[in-house]
Amino acid sequence: MVAAAPQGPVGVPRVVGEVAAGEPVKAVWENEAGGLTFQVGRGAGRRFVKWAPAGSGADLPAEVVRLRWAARFSAVPRVLGEGADGAGSWIVTAGLPGRSAVDDRWKRDPGTAVRAIGAGLRALHDTLPVADCPFDWSAERRLEKARARAAAGRTDPADWHPDVRHVGTAEQALAVLADVPPVDAPVVCHGDACAPNTLVGDDGTCTGHVDLGALGVGDRWADLAIATWSTQWNYGPGWEEPLLDAYGIAPDPERIAYYRLMWELSD
Incomplete structure (x- = not known):
């Protein structure tokens, strides 16, 4: 499901x-x-x-x-x-003010929703203090989890999103993930920045975030890769760049590909 x-x-x-x-x-x-x-x-x-x-x-x-x-x-x-x-x-x-960004109202107005998601994620990253955060969501820590899952037989490429299945076997995917890209900018990541976890107010701005069970310090692209990916699932094609524009950053295809593969193996 x-x-x-x-x-x-x-x-x-x-x-x-x-x-x-x-x-x-x-x-x-x-x-x-x-x-x-x-x-x-x-x-x-x-x-x-x-x-x-x-x-x-x-x-x-x-x-x-x-x-x-x-x-x-x-x-x-x-x-x-x-x-x-x-x-x-x-x-x-x-409760917090606002509705989920995948509420029917915002599905009918995806332009507003993705702007709220991008701007809200940027505000979260800018506000949460990295130096004071006791939680780790780094690629290295997540790679340990991915290896443990694979060793326990809980990694099946058939379950991966079609966008990453071309990588091949679990062993081949772990080899790709072992080459961790340099951190672009360390932030306190949401940890599950999919569209449903941003709340949007009646004025079209972000009013808060929910489902922070994986929150921790990592590269901002760990969040951005999943936030943009989820626009495909929730609104259809064409909304990734508007989200990044609202965040205030240009696309980084290499980091996006890396962190989407990491998501499939570790989360």
């Missing part, structure tokens, strides 16, 4: 009902691992419960630590609670 808003009925985990305490509950997102995000309540007081089933591999405590750190500097969800039981783990956060 592909991460998206659920299209049919969704079972509500016990903890979500407890958080809601009678308020309206709406499932707003489902990821590839079966994780669900629910909106609880409406308007300015709405909250969100991000729930991951046991055994999914999601590390929600790691996201909590990153959210609390990033909230000192940028618009990210404020953590209201967290927990785990035999069924899964969860985070409760306060």
Whole structure:
């Protein structure tokens, strides 16, 4: 499956009902691992419960630590609670203004959406302090993870995006990734800069970012490669350069290709 808003009925985990305490509950997102995000309540007081089933591999405590750190500097969800039981783990956060950049409104206006994504990512990179960040998302650290996944037999080229399958086998891909490009500019990366994780306000500007479980210091192209790639999946062809224009940078095909391959093997 592909991460998206659920299209049919969704079972509500016990903890979500407890958080809601009678308020309206709406499932707003489902990821590839079966994780669900629910909106609880409406308007300015709405909250969100991000729930991951046991055994999914999601590390929600790691996201909590990153959210609390990033909230000192940028618009990210404020953590209201967290927990785990035999069924899964969860985070409760306060809502932020705006709608996901893949909300139907913005899918009808991709020009505004991609400008908000690019400008919002630039603001995030400019604002989060590299020197104070305790989290690592460098190519070298991710390459260690990619090698471990391959050694455990969890890397299948058939699962890769068609754009990178030409690289060949997992061993050939790891050889490519071993040649790490020089860092263009170190920033605190979002870690999952796909379009859905930017929020866009009614005025068309970025109002915040969500899903920061992989946040850490790395090359800005680690984020930009995925942000531009996701415009293809969400809006169709032709929106990569407008996003980079909004960020304020020219395309770097070599780094884009490298970090897209890294994404397929390590994330």
